[in-house]
Amino acid sequence: MDHITSLPILDLSHLDSDQHRPSFLRQLSAAARDVGFFYLINHGVDAALSQRLQHLSRAFFALPEEEKLRVAMVHSPHFRGYNRAGSELTRSQPDWREQFDIGAERVPLTVAAGDPGWRRLQGPNQWPTALPELKPVLLAWQQAMTAMSLRLLRAFATALALPEEAFDALYGDKPNEHIKLIRYPGQSHQTGNQGVGAHKDSGFLSFLLQDEQRGLQVEVEPDNWIDARPLPGAFVVNIGELLELATNGYLRATVHRVVSPPENQERLSIAFFLGAQLDAVVPVFELPQALAHLAHGPASDPQNPLLRDVGWNYLKGRLRSHPDVAERHYGDLRLSSRD
Numbered sequence: 228m229d230h231i232t233s234l235p236i237l238d239l240s241h242l243d244s245d246q247h248r249p250s251f252l253r254q255l256s257a258a259a260r261d262v263g264f265f266y267l268i269n270h271g272v273d274a275a276l277s278q279r280l281q282h283l284s285r286a287f288f289a290l291p292e293e294e295k296l297r298v299a300m301v302h303s304p305h306f307r308g309y310n311r312a313g314s315e316l317t318r319s320q321p322d323w324r325e326q327f328d329i330g331a332e333r334v335p336l337t338v339a340a341g342d343p344g345w346r347r348l349q350g351p352n353q354w355p356t357a358l359p360e361l362k363p364v365l366l367a368w369q370q371a372m373t374a375m376s377l378r379l380l381r382a383f384a385t386a387l388a389l390p391e392e393a394f395d396a397l398y399g400d401k402p403n404e405h406i407k408l409i410r411y412p413g414q415s416h417q418t419g420n421q422g423v424g425a426h427k428d429s430g431f432l433s434f435l436l437q438d439e440q441r442g443l444q445v446e447v448e449p450d451n452w453i454d455a456r457p458l459p460g461a462f463v464v465n466i467g468e469l470l471e472l473a474t475n476g477y478l479r480a481t482v483h484r485v486v487s488p489p490e491n492q493e494r495l496s497i498a499f500f501l502g503a504q505l506d507a508v509v510p511v512f513e514l515p516q517a518l519a520h521l522a523h524g525p526a527s528d529p530q531n532p533l534l535r536d537v538g539w540n541y542l543k544g545r546l547r548s549h550p551d552v553a554e555r556h557y558g559d560l561r562l563s564s565r566d
């Protein structure tokens with residue numbers, strides 16, 4: 228295979244065209260297997276809505292710190308809200324990005340003694356009173372992104388020669404969407420240049436809406452990092468570990484990172500993570516032999532705890548990333564039997 232020098236570009240409008248649909252599905256299958264990352268264009272999410280959200284995200288981060296700390300994540304048992312730059316670690320190094328996390332806006336589940344801890348993940352978001360426009364725009368964008376990403380997920384199922392609805396049961400009527408507004412400050416001597424350290428995403432599918440500032444890098448082959456330069460109007464889409472494992476390594480969860488922008492500049496990005504329902508159990512899907520033997524990724528162990536219980540898996544990741552929330556809201560939990 229030739230060296231990969233840029234991410235493939237896929238046109239989602241081709242899914243609706245009798246003429247282009249078969250080639251779209253072939254491209255999707257190859258891009259997701261070989262690179263695990265691609266640009267998605269003509270995805271149908273209103274460009275004006277995305278731009279409005281980008282504008283509001285910039286306005287949120289420009290609020291006085293005191294306002295942002297009023298919606299700090301530590302106040303939320305549902306892991307929603309604001310974190311300052313440097314508060315999350317990747318590979319033991321601080322990530323120099325501030326972030327605001329939003330999830331599906333739902334009422335909390337009742338939690339009785341002995342109920343699984345992940346039931347506390349469901350609940351409302353925290354919204355900044357100083358920026359009231361943020362809530363309606365974010366929720367509208369979330370809805371548009373969920374509809375689009377479920378469409379893409381069905382296309383994945385078809386591309387893998389599975390029934391179109393193969394993944395539907397994992398979502399039901401409660402997909403576990405997660406949005407992150409992110410701001411990467413410019414590099415400085417004190418902080419270095421790790422915007423976010425090298426990692427794989429843990430869920431099903433991730434979508435990134437970048438501004439004009441570069442910084443996202445993808446390890447397409449061992450030690451071959453390429454820039455995922457911003458492409459106006461496109462989302463950068465990548466596969467998470469759950470989808471990699473569920474397809475027995477056929478779809479690839481690729482390592483990526485963000486390098487901080489140059490000094491005195493900033494980079495804003497908005498991530499949409501599609502996760503499965505908290506009470507879902509993810510099976511390993513049996514792929515036809517012709518596809519299965521092309522898999523590059525690790526074969527799945529059906530006993531892998533990552534696959535079994537979506538809620539526990541998600542909670543474990545959140546507790547690890549946010550020890551302050553863990554201590555304040557989950558101090559009574561014993562996770563050892565699940566680790």
Ligand SMILES: O=C(O)CCC(=O)C(=O)O
Nearest residue numbers: 409428435443485496498
């Ligand atoms: O900022 C970006 O574009 C990427 C962020 C990312 O990889 C993540 O939050 O998982």
Ligand SMILES: [Fe+2]
Nearest residue numbers: 426427428483
């Ligand atoms: Fe990521």
